[in-house]
Amino acid sequence: MIHPMLPGTTHDETAAQLFVRDFKLFLAEGVEPGHRARAEQLDPGVRINARVETVYQKLHDDEGFRAWASLRRTSQEMLWASVSESVARQADALEALAAAAPDMGSLTLDPDFVQPDYLEAGDVHLMPGGYAHDDGTVLQGAVMDRGGAVYMLGRNGGLMNDVRGHTVAAHVFALYPDLEPGHILELGCGVGASLIPVAAAFPDAKVHGIDVGAAMLRYALARARHLSTSVHLVQGNVEQAPFPDASFNFVFSSVLLHETSPTAITRIIAESHRLLKPGGVVVHLEVPNRYDELDLWGKIRGEIEADYNNEPNWKAAISADYRALLAQAGFEDIAVGYQAATSAPARGAGGFSEKSMGTFRSWFVASARK
Structure with missing residues (x-):
């Protein structure tokens, strides 16, 4: 199921977004298991208090791990780039659709609103502009809607x-x-x-x-x-x-x-x-x-999310x-x-x-x- 406001895609845009999806899956399912195994080899054991930090730092000594972590970040940037380009192409159509929507519900905006410091500090999930970006249109919402579905790989509905x-x-x-x-x-x-x-x-x-x-x-x-x-x-x-x-x-x-x-x-x-x-x-x-x-790798994945996403x-x-x-x-x-x-x-x-x-x-x- 889709809805009228969801940005559509041309053949090439669909191919680009599917490539990003499959690239993410390859990095997660094809490459990540090797780094998990390496982390387990480096594990100093539960008697070492800072084992997560220790292993995470040691993993960065490996060029392959650094490349993989960098590619994970790059894949996320590719996701937003492919979606943003598609949304920009449809800017006028999306604005027209929003204007033509049935008149129900309401919206109250605050022209003096200042976003919290933790959102100002960085674009969550690397989405350019973040949640509070506003150019007076609906476009950032369209990017979030289409990008979120691709980011979740279709597994959230x-x-x-x-x-x-x-x-x-x-x-x-x-x-x-x-x-x-x-x-x-x-x-x-x-x-x-x-x-x-x-x-x-x-x-x-x-x-x-x-x-x-x-x-x-x-x-x-x-x-x-x-x-x-x-x-x-x-x-x-x-x-x-x-x-x-x-x-x-x-x-x-x-x-x-x-x-x-x-x-x-x-x-x-x-x-x-x-x-x-x-x-x-x-x-x-x-x-x-x-x-x-x-487990150890699950906790290291949290460090990766913080540093690379x-x-x-x-x-x-x-x-x-x-x-x-x-x-x-x-x-x-x-x-x-x-x-x-x-x-x-x-x-x-x-x-x-x-x-x-x-x-x-x-x-x-x-x-x-x-």
């Missing part, structure tokens, strides 16, 4: 890239089946890929989203309108959302926390509590890894004690574990477990009730 949103809804159905939210908010809604499936799961709710990027939000509104979904979008900082206390029955985020900072994670969880009505539910969905459960908070986000943070913020009925990935959430289906089912098969979730 194809070009809709919406499995995480469906999984959030499935988690609510599994653990909080009595929740019938009248007002919903997604923190860090981006282009709405997760917001729209949550809206579909709760059709009677008034649905809101907040994000740092004006271009992202313009695109998200047009995307939602073309999918016949009414959403109300606001530009702002999720650490201090511009909504009154107790405004929502359900607040959630989808792979937001690892894009922030350790301090921001604590603030976002506290802000989630402030925004909820009594009895309301929060769900924070994240990458399906916990740092203390990773502008993911400086990856380690902190998967190391955080979410149960303690939720309790500290005043939440009750806390659940921390993994929700089975799905594109068809259903009441009574369950799917929550304390053990991960693996990448793309499940997502880490931390949820609670106010």
Whole structure:
């Protein structure tokens, strides 16, 4: 399934994007196992406190590892370049589509908005301009939408890239089946890929989203309108959302926390509590890894993500004690574990477990009730 706002591709653009996808797969499946084996050979053992840092530094002595890590970064730059060129070609058509979308929902932008320091410091995932880049159009959102689907290699709901949103809804159905939210908010809604499936799961709710990027939000509104979904979008900082206390029955985020900072994670969880009505539910969905459960190579991969893919908070986000943070913020009925990935959430289906089912098969979730 696709939607009208999704940038199309010519034959050559499709070939270029498929090449980047296959190049990434080759680097991950064809080359990476050799570096994993080398890391295990270099492992000084668990009695050495700094074994991850030690092995990671030693790997950089090898020219082959440096070349592979550099090519991983290059493949990411190639992804954004191929998508950006395609989007630029369609700039006028995308603007026209946005303007022609049905009139539903709303968008509130802040002309004085300043993005958080942790986003200003670098373009996350190497996406040129980052989440907050704004040229007055929808184009940065279009780049994020198409690029995100290619980046996930189609394993998060194809070009809709919406499995995480469906999984959030499935988690609510599994653990909080009595929740019938009248007002919903997604923190860090981006282009709405997760917001729209949550809206579909709760059709009677008034649905809101907040994000740092004006271009992202313009695109998200047009995307939602073309999918016949009414959403109300606001530009702002999720650490201090511009909504009154107790405004929502359900607040959630989808792979937001690892894009922030350790301090921001604590603030976002506290802000989630402030925004909820009594009895309301929060769900924070994240990458399906916990740092203390990773093997040596898994932890080294985190260092690689930080250094070669502008993911400086990856380690902190998967190391955080979410149960303690939720309790500290005043939440009750806390659940921390993994929700089975799905594109068809259903009441009574369950799917929550304390053990991960693996990448793309499940997502880490931390949820609670106010």
